[in-house]
Amino acid sequence: MKAISLLIALAWPLAAQCAPEFDTKQIERGRYLVRTTGCNDCHTPRYAQRGGNVAEKDWLIGDAMGWHGPWGTTFPTNLRKTVRAMTEQQWLEYAGSVKTRPPMPWFSLHAMEQDDLRAIYRFVYSLGDSGHAVPAALPPGRKPATPYVDLHPVMPGAAQRQ
């Protein structure tokens, strides 16, 4: 009996550290925010093409489809890995200051209230770790070997004037 309580006493703080217990209301709010602020559109494979009809277990695992433009080629990251590599406090600071290449709307993260960023962290954390890291971004001018969406601006008016 003594050994069991000792084991619990030792394991409890460890378990609490590994798997934080989050308020279900905040997780629910995080789910709502992820659904309505567009994170899935890019960070979940085929989410937009399927009209959002992707099982939650496959959300936010990153996408190997590149976004190719004047900035080079970027890949929507695996956000489940991103949040798992950080404490909640680190996420709040990171999300409030991170600047990325397009088409990630990093400025929208900066504009979010702390409670909303916290809710997103808790929801994404609750999804568990899944998937692989995405391919590394490429610098401008390099043709990607992966599938990609071309986002180079085309200006027909400007071309006609030449």
Ligand code: HEC
């Ligand atoms: C239009 C597509 C798009 C949308 C919408 C989008 N992202 Fe991204 N996101 C990207 C791409 C592409 C990158 C990689 C940018 C780079 O490599 O510079 C990225 C990078 C990030 C990063 C930094 C890399 C990392 O994992 O640490 C974070 C954090 C992030 N996104 C969070 C979010 C969240 C949260 C949402 C929803 C509020 C969101 N993104 C919506 C495309 C998008």
